[in-house]
Amino acid sequence: MDKKLLGEINVQINKELFSGYLYLAMAAHFEEVNLPGFAHWMKVQAGEELEHAMKFFEFLNEIGENVVLDAIEKPDAKFGSPLKVAEQVLEHEKFVTSRIHLLYKLAVEANEYPTQIFLQWFVNEQVEEEKNATEIVEQLKLGGESGNSLIMLDRVLAQRKAD
Numbered sequence: 001m002d003k004k005l006l007g008e009i010n011v012q013i014n015k016e017l018f019s020g021y022l023y024l025a026m027a028a029h030f031e032e033v034n035l036p037g038f039a040h041w042m043k044v045q046a047g048e049e050l051e052h053a054m055k056f057f058e059f060l061n062e063i064g065e066n067v068v069l070d071a072i073e074k075p076d077a078k079f080g081s082p083l084k085v086a087e088q089v090l091e092h093e094k095f096v097t098s099r100i101h102l103l104y105k106l107a108v109e110a111n112e113y114p115t116q117i118f119l120q121w122f123v124n125e126q127v128e129e130e131k132n133a134t135e136i137v138e139q140l141k142l143g144g145e146s147g148n149s150l151i152m153l154d155r156v157l158a159q160r161k162a163d
């Protein structure tokens with residue numbers, strides 16, 4: 001495989017694991033402020049990120065390339081209001097989308113056809129990830145961040161299941 005593409009896929013494994021770590025930190029924050037539904041949403045997201053990392057891990061194994069694991073960055077420990085956290089999730093997902101698009105671009109430039117097909121799942125997944133985070137940002141903006149609407153949204157998020 002093209003060396004630059006291989007290096008960036010290994011970076012992506014790290015970024016997906018970091019995403020899970022960041023979302024777990026957010027889950028811990030929501031537990032602390034007694035929003036168990038929001039905490040559940042973040043735990044489900046964290047689980048999905050581990051699955052994303054494993055998809056890249058297994059893909060490299062399948063095509064006979066080396067997985068190289070690096071240190072995972074420390075996530076934030078302090079977070080703002082629920083709206084601020086939801087906006088941070090959306091920003092982070094946009095960053096991940098830009099990473100997936102970079103991988104796709106490199107796979108096209110290197111004529112790596114199996115990698116292009118593999119990455120299509122992630123291109124679609126990022127559309128979903130951004131849509132889900134945007135919905136929560138918009139609902140928090142609509143309903144405000146205190147009182148009944150926040151409690152209602154917390155109850156809705158408590159029902160979230162992994163895609």
Ligand code: FEO
Nearest residue numbers: 016049052096129
């Ligand atoms: Fe692995 Fe939420 O993107």
